[in-house]
Amino acid sequence: xxxxxxxxxxxxxxxxxxxxxxxxxxxxxxxxxxxxxxxxxxxxxxxxxxxxxxxxxxxxxxxxxxxxxxxxxxxxxxxxxxxxxxxxxxxxxxxxxxxxxxxxxxxxxxxxxxxxxxxxxxxxxxxxxxxxxxxxxxxxxxxxxxxxxxxxxxxxxxxxxxxxxxxxxxxxxxxxxxxxxxxxxxxxxxxxxxxxxxxxxxxxxxxxxxxxxxxxxxxxxxxxxxxxxxxxxxxxxxxxxxxxxxxxxxxxxxxxxxxxxxxxxxxxxxxxxxxxxxxxxxxxxxxxxxxxxxxxxxxxxxxxxxxxxxxxxxxxxxxxxxxxxxxxxxxxxxxxxxxxxxxxxxxxxxxxxxxxxxxxxxxxxxxxxxxxxxxxxxxxxxxxxxxxxxxxxxxxxxxxxxxxxxxxxxxxxxxxxxxxxxxxxxxxxxxxxxxxxxxxxxxxxxxxxxxxxxxxxxxxxxxxxxxxxxxxxxxxxxxxxxxxxxxxxxxxxxxxxxxxxxxxxxxxxxxxxxxxxxxxxxxxxxxxxxxxxxxxxxxxxxxxxxxxxxxxxxxxxxxxxxxxxxxxxxxxxxxxxxxxxxxxxxxxxxxxxxxxxxxxxxxxxxxxxxxxxxxxxxxxxxx
Ligand code: WT7
Numbered sequence: 001x002x003x004x005x006x007x008x009x010x011x012x013x014x015x016x017x018x019x020x021x022x023x024x025x026x027x028x029x030x031x032x033x034x035x036x037x038x039x040x041x042x043x044x045x046x047x048x049x050x051x052x053x054x055x056x057x058x059x060x061x062x063x064x065x066x067x068x069x070x071x072x073x074x075x076x077x078x079x080x081x082x083x084x085x086x087x088x089x090x091x092x093x094x095x096x097x098x099x100x101x102x103x104x105x106x107x108x109x110x111x112x113x114x115x116x117x118x119x120x121x122x123x124x125x126x127x128x129x130x131x132x133x134x135x136x137x138x139x140x141x142x143x144x145x146x147x148x149x150x151x152x153x154x155x156x157x158x159x160x161x162x163x164x165x166x167x168x169x170x171x172x173x174x175x176x177x178x179x180x181x182x183x184x185x186x187x188x189x190x191x192x193x194x195x196x197x198x199x200x201x202x203x204x205x206x207x208x209x210x211x212x213x214x215x216x217x218x219x220x221x222x223x224x225x226x227x228x229x230x231x232x233x234x235x236x237x238x239x240x241x242x243x244x245x246x247x248x249x250x251x252x253x254x255x256x257x258x259x260x261x262x263x264x265x266x267x268x269x270x271x272x273x274x275x276x277x278x279x280x281x282x283x284x285x286x287x288x289x290x291x292x293x294x295x296x297x298x299x300x301x302x303x304x305x306x307x308x309x310x311x312x313x314x315x316x317x318x319x320x321x322x323x324x325x326x327x328x329x330x331x332x333x334x335x336x337x338x339x340x341x342x343x344x345x346x347x348x349x350x351x352x353x354x355x356x357x358x359x360x361x362x363x364x365x366x367x368x369x370x371x372x373x374x375x376x377x378x379x380x381x382x383x384x385x386x387x388x389x390x391x392x393x394x395x396x397x398x399x400x401x402x403x404x405x406x407x408x409x410x411x412x413x414x415x416x417x418x419x420x421x422x423x424x425x426x427x428x429x430x431x432x433x434x435x436x437x438x439x440x441x442x443x444x445x446x447x448x449x450x451x452x453x454x455x456x457x458x459x460x461x462x463x464x465x466x467x468x469x470x471x472x473x474x475x476x477x478x479x480x481x482x483x484x485x486x487x488x489x490x491x492x493x494x495x496x497x498x499x500x501x502x503x504x505x506x507x508x509x510x511x512x513x514x515x516x517x518x519x520x521x522x523x524x525x526x527x528x529x530x531x532x533x534x535x536x537x538x539x540x541x542x543x544x545x546x547x548x549x550x551x552x553x554x555x556x557x558x559x560x561x562x563x564x565x566x567x568x569x570x571x572x573x574x575x576x577x578x579x580x581x582x583x584x585x586x587x588x589x590x591x592x593x594x595x596x597x598x599x600x601x602x603x604x605x606x607x608x609x610x611x612x613x614x615x616x617x618x619x620x621x622x623x
């Protein structure tokens with residue numbers, strides 16, 4: 001604790017000095033002399049944050065060359081396919097060579113520094129290779145989660161106006177092949193900017209279309225060295241989409257210098273990384289956890305990490321325990337929804353396995369409730385592992401709040417204390433005074449610098465509610481010195497750790513001809529954390545049929561992907577609305593959380609149609 005208190009004070013009292021010192025762990029081509037400059041008050045001009053503005057680097061040198069030189073034979077990636085004998089390892093030397101070959105392939109295809117490349121790929125080593133190759137040539141990667149639908153992919157491709165897409169013939173999931181190329185082709189049909197598609201693992205028998213390139217043919221025999229293209233610290237490294245409170249997904253832009261430093265240092269400290277560690281983060285590369293703690297953090301720290309293409313329950317719910325035993329995993333990072341799923345499957349699935357290699361168990365994505373915390377601690381960690389629940393967001397680039405191993409004692413149900421350089425504060429929310437907004441009062445290197453193509457939305461979303469601060473969108477309170485996250489205070493749902501906006505789901509539901517209007521809120525769900533509760537008003541003369549839920553879910557699947565599925569459907573006569581016609585989701589949220597008397601709902605005087613409330617409550621109670 002003494003170390004933490006001392007270092008924390010240094011880090012927040014003089015952040016520029018602190019982070020410049022820390023940045024010596026990064027391989028710069030030109031060492032920065034400038035720390036941070038920023039403006040977080042819209043009254044004083046454009047909102048911006050800059051770190052290390054005069055620094056220059058290529059982040060792949062920190063992730064690859066450095067280790068290929070120092071520890072060339074150390075395993076960087078250990079890929080485990082869904083079949084247990086399907087394994088492939090890359091040492092740091094081999095990984096660097098593969099990335100260089102891929103960098104040649106991309107430049108041969110005409111890709112230049114600063115171009116945006118979209119990736120729609122499964123959890124295979126080539127996804128990491130292609131991502132790093134983009135960084136090597138100074139192109140900006142945008143990885144789109146491979147579980148999204150063709151429609152969702154097209155929306156993102158059109159926002160990016162990317163010219164190149166890298167995809168795979170298929171992904172493997174639950175023993176089935178998911179045809180990614182089919183989705184990519186459908187998406188491309190409505191994304192005119194895409195002129196080239198690179199396809200990996202394509203079956204030689206079937207033909208590729210004219211603007212499609214076979215990865216294996218193109219990459220074959222290319223040189224295994226490639227000079228890294230030097231970038232400015234503030235140049236974009238990647239764009240990653242996430243959901244906000246509107247229906248339109250937003251592409252958060254992360255930079256080379258600040259991001260890599262923050263991902264690297266948080267990874268090292270949160271997991272107390274040691275040379276002999278075997279580290280496993282189960283997150284998909286399509287999300288920020290996969291970026292920061294699957295790819296960039298571990299590689300920058302020269303770590304051996306596992307990449308698993310599969311799910312926790314296939315062929316049986318012992319898959320994760322089997323992998324931990326097989327590779328003697330020491331540090332493990334997963335999500336509460338996985339912990340709940342495996343806890344529900346039962347301890348009989350993990351009893352046969354030797355999990356004694358484990359030292360630190362991490363969690364991220366949604367609140368880790370005390371029951372799941374206890375299960376994780378007792379059954380997986382055998383009461384001897386440090387549990388680290390980490391709070392952060394796509395926007396923050398890396399962990400913001402956690403109980404650092406060796407420094408803090410974990411308190412179940414809380415996300416601990418601020419990481420170095422992070423200065424949180426709790427501010428009364430503007431609308432509902434019973435909630436306090438979790439805000440951050442000064443910049444840290446990992447913060448996303450803008451929303452791609454929409455800097456105004458960036459300024460508005462994060463920097464207007466409380467001037468001069470970053471507003472996270474989460475509510476929180478303090479329990480002793482530890483933060484407790486109460487969840488999103490905007491119209492964003494967190495379903496199994498996936499962030500989806502109410503508006504996105506509502507837009508998909510009303511595509512169904514029977515549905516005139518829809519309002520969506522999160523309702524507690526035993527495995528998913530939050531399930532999707534949809535209040536639907538039917539079109540005139542339409543009646544509810546037994547098939548309605550399935551049909552609505554087909555709309556969701558095609559607009560968003562299989563991660564979006566209505567769990568609770570309520571057909572109602574009308575939705576609670578303000579006089580200006582805005583749906584009051586706040587009231588619906590309270591009702592599905594169990595408030596069934598009108599007084600408990602708070603102020604409903606601004607409603608245009610207060611009579612609708614008792615009808616809705618009846619529907620919830622009596623079905
Ligand atoms: C939202 C961010 C950060 C990587 C994965 C999700 C929720 C995240 C926790 C936690 C309670 C959490 C918040 C946050 N969240 N971690 N440890 N405890 N809630 O990234 O998709 O950007 O979602 O996830 O609501 O705002 P994301």
